[in-house]
Amino acid sequence: MTNFIPIFPLGVVVFPGEQLNLHIFEPRYKQLIQDCFSENRSFGIPIVLKNNVSEMGTLVTITEIVQVHEDGKMDIRTRGEKVFRMLELVKTIPDKLYSGAIVHYPTNDERQNxxxxxxxxxxxxxxxxxxxxxxxxxxxxxxxxxxxxxxxxxxxxxxxxxxxxxxxxxxxxxxxxxxxxxxxxxxxxxxxxxxxxxxxxxxxxxxxxxxxx
Known part of the structure; x- marks a missing residue:
């Protein structure tokens, strides 16, 4: 499966099933969170390694906006859903401050041992x-x-x-x-x-x- 998603590159690895709490303060990512929450959409967190955005990342969903501060900053809870591989980085999206990517979701064998x-x-x-x-x-x-x-x-x-x-x-x-x-x-x-x-x-x-x- 391949689709387009907004991305929020971070220097952290989020695993499927993991809850990640984030403090959102940059204007572009405040816009990303507002868009995704209002449209019930997920976004991707590709990992930043050595100042480069890596091809692998995790699709996450916003489970809760805990608090919106007076200056517009937000505290949110997210949950990791599934691993993606970035096929193409889309740095500029019309009328948006944030970037996106075309991603593929590889088959993930989760059978227990x-x-x-x-x-x-x-x-x-x-x-x-x-x-x-x-x-x-x-x-x-x-x-x-x-x-x-x-x-x-x-x-x-x-x-x-x-x-x-x-x-x-x-x-x-x-x-x-x-x-x-x-x-x-x-x-x-x-x-x-x-x-x-x-x-x-x-x-x-x-x-x-x-x-x-």
Missing amino acids: SKLTAQVISGIRELHKLIQVTKDFKKTDDELCSYDLAHHAGLSLEEEYELLSLLHESQRLEYLKQHLSKVLPVIAGMESLKERIQLNGHFRELKGFNFDL
Whole structure:
């Protein structure tokens, strides 16, 4: 499926199913939000990487305009719907301040892999324990998918974009699993180093070596 959508390029990855709260202050995007909300239309958020608008992004819908300030700025809630690939950027739209794009919605295989999902969830919980972060997922473990987990795995913006570009759930979960397998030993090593530094100068109870063994 191909169609034309207004776009709001941002330096953030929005995953399908994710709720994103935005503060709208630029005139062109205030106009975009007003148009989309009044016409019940969705808009696209392509990712800005290294000052360039990337080809992949997420279609989002406005679920609520929380507040309109006296100066016209807005606080809104949006929800990610589906991944798109930008075919053509339309920088100028007649009578509009914002830009648009012709986009294609690729087939996205979202079939679950319960074994991989469980491994990724376990890895993320271990990561959070190491860095002393408490995060509660809004779904049960059985309901979670890669999109629900991605922001909790410590990915960089570039890595989140790579994950968004993967169109099979098993590929996304494997990507997260491989990332965690690299990150966890490093963080565990840092924690061990921190403990050794903190112990320096303290009285320590150490067991001596037994030469008779």
